[in-house]
Amino acid sequence: MEDPNNSAQKPVATAGSRKSGVIKLPLANRCGPGKQRRTNNESNKEPAKSRPRRQSLWYAIYFPQLSELSESQQTQILYELAGLAENVSATVSFHSQALVCEIRSSLRYFGGIDNIHSKLQSLIVPALQTRSLGDSFLYAASPTVSGSLLLARSGHNALVYQKENLRSALGKLSVDVLDLQKEQHRRLHNMGVRKIRDIWRLPVEGLHKRFGSNFVNSLSKAAGTSPEPTRNYIPSPEFSVSYDLPYEVENINYLLPIIDEILIKLRDFLIQRDLSTSHLLLSMVHEKRSRTEIDIGLRQATRHRDHLLLLIETHFAQLAVPAPVVGLKLEVKQFDAFLSESDALLTEERVECRSKINSKHLDQFMEQLHARLGDDALKSINTIAEHCPEYATQQLNYEDKKAQMSATGVTNNPRPFWLLDEPIQLTLKGSKLYHRQAITLISGPERIETYWWSGLDILRDYYIARERNGSRLWVFRERSGERNWFLHGYFS
Amino acid sequence: MTILRDSVTQPKANIGKALSDTACNSRGAPWTRVNQLLHSNPNLWRGCDMAGQGFHGIGTGYHELDDILPGRGWPSSGLVEVIARHSGMGELQLLIPLMQSVIKQGKWILCVAPPYLLNAPALTQAGIDIGQILIVKQDTPCKDALWSMEKAMQTETCGLVLAWQNWLPGKVLRRLQLAAEVGDTLAVLFKHNDSKYSPSSLRLQIKGSVTDNRDFSRAEVTVIKARGNFRPLSAQFSLYPKTVSA
Numbered sequence: 001m002e003d004p005n006n007s008a009q010k011p012v013a014t015a016g017s018r019k020s021g022v023i024k025l026p027l028a029n030r031c032g033p034g035k036q037r038r039t040n041n042e043s044n045k046e047p048a049k050s051r052p053r054r055q056s057l058w059y060a061i062y063f064p065q066l067s068e069l070s071e072s073q074q075t076q077i078l079y080e081l082a083g084l085a086e087n088v089s090a091t092v093s094f095h096s097q098a099l100v101c102e103i104r105s106s107l108r109y110f111g112g113i114d115n116i117h118s119k120l121q122s123l124i125v126p127a128l129q130t131r132s133l134g135d136s137f138l139y140a141a142s143p144t145v146s147g148s149l150l151l152a153r154s155g156h157n158a159l160v161y162q163k164e165n166l167r168s169a170l171g172k173l174s175v176d177v178l179d180l181q182k183e184q185h186r187r188l189h190n191m192g193v194r195k196i197r198d199i200w201r202l203p204v205e206g207l208h209k210r211f212g213s214n215f216v217n218s219l220s221k222a223a224g225t226s227p228e229p230t231r232n233y234i235p236s237p238e239f240s241v242s243y244d245l246p247y248e249v250e251n252i253n254y255l256l257p258i259i260d261e262i263l264i265k266l267r268d269f270l271i272q273r274d275l276s277t278s279h280l281l282l283s284m285v286h287e288k289r290s291r292t293e294i295d296i297g298l299r300q301a302t303r304h305r306d307h308l309l310l311l312i313e314t315h316f317a318q319l320a321v322p323a324p325v326v327g328l329k330l331e332v333k334q335f336d337a338f339l340s341e342s343d344a345l346l347t348e349e350r351v352e353c354r355s356k357i358n359s360k361h362l363d364q365f366m367e368q369l370h371a372r373l374g375d376d377a378l379k380s381i382n383t384i385a386e387h388c389p390e391y392a393t394q395q396l397n398y399e400d401k402k403a404q405m406s407a408t409g410v411t412n413n414p415r416p417f418w419l420l421d422e423p424i425q426l427t428l429k430g431s432k433l434y435h436r437q438a439i440t441l442i443s444g445p446e447r448i449e450t451y452w453w454s455g456l457d458i459l460r461d462y463y464i465a466r467e468r469n470g471s472r473l474w475v476f477r478e479r480s481g482e483r484n485w486f487l488h489g490y491f492s
Numbered sequence: 493m494t495i496l497r498d499s500v501t502q503p504k505a506n507i508g509k510a511l512s513d514t515a516c517n518s519r520g521a522p523w524t525r526v527n528q529l530l531h532s533n534p535n536l537w538r539g540c541d542m543a544g545q546g547f548h549g550i551g552t553g554y555h556e557l558d559d560i561l562p563g564r565g566w567p568s569s570g571l572v573e574v575i576a577r578h579s580g581m582g583e584l585q586l587l588i589p590l591m592q593s594v595i596k597q598g599k600w601i602l603c604v605a606p607p608y609l610l611n612a613p614a615l616t617q618a619g620i621d622i623g624q625i626l627i628v629k630q631d632t633p634c635k636d637a638l639w640s641m642e643k644a645m646q647t648e649t650c651g652l653v654l655a656w657q658n659w660l661p662g663k664v665l666r667r668l669q670l671a672a673e674v675g676d677t678l679a680v681l682f683k684h685n686d687s688k689y690s691p692s693s694l695r696l697q698i699k700g701s702v703t704d705n706r707d708f709s710r711a712e713v714t715v716i717k718a719r720g721n722f723r724p725l726s727a728q729f730s731l732y733p734k735t736v737s738a
Contacts, residue, residue, distance in 0.1 A: 358598060358599075358649040361647055361649040362600065364647075365643065365644065365647045365649075365650070368643055369628070369640055369643070372636060373628065373636055373640065376629070377628055377632065378626060378628060378629070379627040379628075379629055380622070380623070380625065381610055381612040381615075381622050381625065381627065382612060382622065383612040383613050383616050383622065384612075392611070392612065392613050393609060393610070393611055393612040393613065394612070395609070395627075410616045410617055411613065412617075415613045415614035415617060416580075416611060416614055417614045417615065418579060418580070418584075418606075418607070418608035418610070418611065419608060419610075419611045420608055420609070421608070421609060436578075443708075466700070466708065467578070467580070469577065469578050469700075470577075470578065470580075470581055470699055470700025471578045471579060471580035471581065471700075472580040472581075472582065472700075472708065489608070489611065490579040490580035490608065491580055491585070492579055492580055492581070492583055492585065
C-alpha cells in the first residue's frame with residue numbers, strides 16, 4: 001500500500017539532499033552531472049546544497065488547559081508566555097493553545113536541551129500558577145514545527161533530533177492528535193485509520209479528494225516535506241525610564257540636563273528599533289503629593305532629541321511645581337514608524353522636497369507655540385465669498401486650515417486691511433463727521449445690502465474717508481433706523 | 493582722496509535736501525548726469541548711499557523709498573520699526589511688496605498680536621496668498637508675543653515677522669534685533685510712537701501726505717534712522733499701484 005506520490009518522493013528528498021524537500025529543484029535534480037556543474041556558479045541555491053544546511057529544532061509547548069478559556073484570553077496568555085519563552089529562543093511563534101520556539105541555535109549556549117527545558121519550566125510554571133492554570137504543560141521537540149506540535153499534543157514529550165526519524169515517530173501517534181473537524185475524524189475512523197502511520201500508506205491523490213489539500217499539506221509540513229511559514233512573536237516596544245534624584249530639586253530647570261540624558265537614551269532606543277514617537281508622558285515625582293505630569297503630544301512623530309528637549313523646556317517655562325521634585329519618569333505612550341526624508345536628486349523635485357522640509361519646520365514651530373500659548377492661539381485666515389465685510393474673513397485655528405483652504409471670488413472694490421471687531425459709532429456735528437478728528441469723505445458710496453433673510457438686515461453705504469491726521473478710514477452709514485455713521489476699518 | 497571726499501560730504505545739508513527733493517520727485521536729466529559722474533568714480537562715496545559698500549537690500553517695491561534707503565531696499569535681516577502715529581497711514585501697504593516676495597520664496601509670515609482683524613479679502617486683492625500667513629491671536633500677553641516673535645525668527649522657514657507692540661523698552665528691542673540678526677530674518681515692529689536710541693537697524697515714520705489730505709494714495713516716509721545712513725531723509729510717493737479715485 002505504498003502511496004505512489006508522497007512516499008516515492010520522500011526517499012529521494014532525504015537521500016539526495018535535505019534542501020530539495022523544502023525548495024523543489026526538479027530541473028537541477030534531473031539534469032546530468034555535466035550540466036549540474038555548469039549551473040553550480042549560477043544558481044544561488046547551490047551553496048546550500050553543497051554544505052548541508054543546519055536543521056532547526058523546534059520546541060513545542062502545549063497548554064491543554066487553555067482550551068477552556070475564550071479565544072481572546074488565550075491569545076493574551078500566549079502573548080505573555082511568549083515573552084517568557086523569549087528567554088531561550090529568538091524565534092517564538094504562536095499556534096492554537098501552543099507556542100513553538102526554535103532552540104537549535106540556543107542549544108550550545110544553554111548546554112543541552114535538558115537545561116533549556118528546566119529553564120522554561122522554571123519560567124512558565126509560576127506564570128501558569130499565578131493565573132491558576134495548573135502547573136503542567138506538554139512539550140516535544142523535533143525538526144519541524146507541526147511535527148513538534150503533534151508530538152506535544154499526543155503527550156509523549158518526545159524528542160526527535162533528525163528529520164529522518166520524524167516520520168516514524170509521527171507514525172506512532174494516534175490520529176486524534178490531528179487538528180481536524182469532527183466529521184473528518186469520523187471519516188478517518190470509518191476508513192480504519194487509527195494511527196498517522198496508516199495515513200502515510202494511503203494514496204495522496206485520494207486524500208486530496210477526501211480531506212482537501214489543507215489536510216495533506218499539514219501532514220507533509222509535519223513530516224518536513226513542505227515549508228512551514230509561522231507567525232512569530234514580536235515584543236511590543238516599551239520605553240519607560242525613571243530617575244531618582246539624589247536630592248530634592250525646586251527649580252525644575254535644573255532637571256533639564258537629566259531629561260536630556262534620558263532623551264539620548266530614548267533616541268538610541270528609537271533608532272535601534274527604527275521607530276519614532278508622537279506621544280510622551282513626563283512625570284515628576286513629589287514627596288507626599290501626586291505627581292506632576294506633562295503630556296507631550298506631537299503633531300508629527302519624531303525622535304529628534306533637540307526638538308523634544310525644546311518642547312519640554314517650553315512646557316517648563318509655564319509650569320509651577322507644587323513641591324520639590326524627587327524623581328523623574330519618562331514614558332512613551334505612542335510609537336510610530338519612522339519616516340525619513342531624503343533630499344531630491346533632480347532639480348525639479350527639489351522644490352517639492354524643500355516644501356516638505358518647510359512644513360516639517362513649521363510643524364515643529366507650531367508645536368512649540370501650542371505648548372506655550374495654548375491650542376487656540378494660532379490662527380490662519382480664509383476668504384469667504386460673502387458680501388457682508390465682517391463675515392468675509394474666516395478665522396480658523398491652524399489645525400482646520402488645510403481642509404478648508406479655498407480660493408473664492410473676491411470683490412474688486414477696495415477693502416481695508418484692518419477690520420474692527422465691532423464698528424465704532426461716529427459723531428456727526430453739524431455737517432461734519434468726527435472720530436478723533438474731523439473726517440472727510442473721499443470716495444463712495446458702495447452699497448451693501450445683505451442678510452435681509454435672517455433679520456439682521458444689513459443696509460449700509462460704505463465710504464472711503466480720511467481723518468484730518470491722515471488716517472484712511474472705511475466708514476459706513478446705516479440706511480435704516482437712525483442712519484448713524486460707523487467706523488468699520490482702516491486702510492492701513 | 494580725502495580731499496575729494498570732504499568736498500562732497502561737507503555741504504551735506506544742501507546735497508541731502510537736493511537728493512530728497514530732486515532725486516525722488518523730479519528725476520530730471522541734469523541730476524542723472526551728475527549721478528552718473530559721481531558713480532563713475534569708484535573712490536568717491538556719498539553719505540546717503542551705501543551701494544558702494546557691497547550691501548544690498550531687498551527692494552521695497554517703491555522707487556522713491558529705495559532711493560533713500562541704504563542698500564536700496566529693506567535690510568535682509570534685523571528689526572525694522574515702522575512708526576505711524578495713527579492706524580490707517582498705509583503702514584501695511586508699505587510692506588505689501590515685501591510680503592509678496594517673502595511668500596514667493598515659499599516662506600511664511602507670522603503676524604503677532606495684530607490690533608484688529610486682518611481682513612482676508614483685502615490681502616487677497618493685494619496679491620498675497622493668505623495660506624502663508626499665520627496669526628498669533630490678538631489678546632496674547634506681551635511676554636508671550638515677544639517670545640513667539642523670537643522663536644519665529646529662529647525658525648528657518650519664517651520669512652517675515654510682523655508685530656504690533658507700542659511700549660517696548662530698549663533692552664527688549666535690542667534682544668529682538670539680535671534674534672533677527674542671528675536668525676537672518678526680518679522683523680517689522682509697528683508702533684505709534686518713536687523711541688529714541690532704539691537699537692533697530694531701520695526706523696521709518698510714515699505720514700499721510702501733508703500737502704493734500706484729500707490725496708488718498710500719497711504718503712510721506714521719513715527714514716529716522718538707518719544703519720549706514722547718517723541723516724534723516726524723506727520721500728513722498730504713491731502707495732497704491734492704481735490710485736483709488738474719488
